[in-house]
Every structure is written in structure tokens, then in C-alpha cells.
Amino acid sequence: DIQMTQSPSSLSASVGDRVTITCRASQSISSSLNWYQQIPGKAPKLLISVASSLQSGVPSRFSGSGSGTDFTLTIVSLQPEDFATYYCQQSYNTPWTFGQGTRLEI
Amino acid sequence: QVQLQESGPGLVKPSEALSLTCTVSAGSTSSYYWSWIRQPPGKGLEWIGFIFYSGITNYNPSLKSRVTISVDTSKNYFSLRLTSVTAADTAVYYCARVPSRDGYPPYYFDFWGQGILVTVSS
Numbered sequence: 001d002i003q004m005t006q007s008p009s010s011l012s013a014s015v016g017d018r019v020t021i022t023c024r025a026s027q028s029i030s031s032s033l034n035w036y037q038q039i040p041g042k043a044p045k046l047l048i049s050v051a052s053s054l055q056s057g058v059p060s061r062f063s064g065s066g067s068g069t070d071f072t073l074t075i076v077s078l079q080p081e082d083f084a085t086y087y088c089q090q091s092y093n094t095p096w097t098f099g100q101g102t103r104l105e106i
Numbered sequence: 107q108v109q110l111q112e113s114g115p116g117l118v119k120p121s122e123a124l125s126l127t128c129t130v131s132a133g134s135t136s137s138y139y140w141s142w143i144r145q146p147p148g149k150g151l152e153w154i155g156f157i158f159y160s161g162i163t164n165y166n167p168s169l170k171s172r173v174t175i176s177v178d179t180s181k182n183y184f185s186l187r188l189t190s191v192t193a194a195d196t197a198v199y200y201c202a203r204v205p206s207r208d209g210y211p212p213y214y215f216d217f218w219g220q221g222i223l224v225t226v227s228s
Contacts (some may be wrong), residue, residue, distance in 0.1 A: 034214040042177055043200055044151065045219035050212045091213035095166040098151040
């Protein structure tokens with residue numbers, strides 16, 4: 001299985017800050033990397049697919065980059081509604097696997 | 107837009123089978139991949155498996171011996187059956203769509219159900 005490791009596991013920030021979350025794959029996954037946002041008690045929401053493709057309706061303050069084994073999710077000018085847990089997920093090989101999550105706290 | 111809704115019992119006894127259904131509305135199961143993902147309380151996400159509309163399945167090896175995913179394209183729903191459950195199977199179970207019409211990448215989960223908590227306990 002491809003292991004996905006996110007860092008940090010938790011992160012404290014303030015409204016208006018810029019934050020970066022990193023996701024590392026245990027082997028090259030090309031650009032087969034997706035990012036999800038999960039608010040407590042809710043289903044995950046797709047933010048970015050194929051490493052950098054912003055989903056329709058997702059604010060442009062979210063961006064993704066990377067390829068191979070190292071990927072980043074960047075949020076500029078944090079808004080109150082951005083405080084949530086973020087997961088990366090690889091779809092290069094089955095079993096599709098998720099990172100352990102990064103909890104973004106105020 | 108497409109909506110998914112999980113349904114099924116919220117409590118299952120150890121050693122019995124867990125059965126859930128995901129009803130798809132404003133869309134059709136006659137295309138795309140349809141998947142199940144679970145999340146134990148307070149923990150991360152685990153992919154269980156998927157079914158292509160044609161019936162082709164792919165399961166997580168960690169669960170493969172106990173999992174069956176099926177689809178009924180005429181009734182627009184797909185199902186999960188997990189046998190011989192234990193307390194470790196207690197989780198919120200989500201159904202989700204993978205929007206690959208032709209079976210080729212990219213693969214990602216674009217629409218999710220709200221999730222259903224299934225507790226395994228006697």
C-alpha cells in the first residue's frame with residue numbers, strides 16, 4: 001500500500017494567515033493526489049483534484065501543488081470557515097489511501 | 107446536483123453482517139465508480155472499495171475477505187455488505203462517487219453522502 005504522511009498533524013493559525021500543509025507519498029504517485037476538507041460532523045468535501053485542479057465553487061485562496069512524492073495545500077488569507085481538518089488522498093494505486101489528516105485550529 | 111444518501115441499521119451485533127445502501131438521486135448509477143469509505147470515531151478516513159457501473163469491483167485488501175459491494179442500476183442505488191463485524195468496524199460509513207465515466211483516471215471523490223454511524227455492540 002502507498003502510505004500518505006501529512007505534516008503537521010495539527011496547526012494553529014489566525015484569520016488572515018497563510019498556511020501550508022504538506023503531504024508525502026511513500027512512492028511516486030505522479031499527480032494522482034486529491035485534497036479534502038472536513039468540518040466536524042460533516043462529510044469530507046473535495047477541494048483539489050490531480051494535485052492542483054481547484055474544484056468548481058472552491059474559493060481561490062486554496063491552491064495545491066506538487067508531483068511525484070511531495071505535495072502541498074496552501075490557504076492564503078484564512079477565513080473563519082477554513083478551520084477544519086484537511087486530508088490528502090492518493091488515487092495512483094489501489095488501495096486508495098488517505099493521509100492521517102491535519103487539524104487546522106484557531 | 108447529484109445527492110447520495112446512506113441508509114441501514116445503526117447498530118449491529120458482533121459477528122453479524124453490516125449492510126448499508128446508498129441511494130443516488132439527481133444522477134444515475136449507470137456510469138461512474140461508486141465507493142464506500144469509513145471513518146472510526148475521532149480517526150481518519152479508510153477506503154473500503156468501489157464498484158464500476160459495469161459491476162467490476164475493487165476492495166481494500168485489509169477488508170477484502172469480508173466485503174461485498176453491489177449496484178442496482180435500475181433502482182439507482184449501490185450497497186455495502188461487511189461480514190463478521192467486530193468493534194473495530196464501528197465507524198461512520200460514507201458513500202461517494204468517483205466521476206470517471208470511462209474507467210480511466212483521474213479518480214477522486216466528488217460527491218459524498220452525509221454518512222451513517224454504525225456501532226458494533228451486543
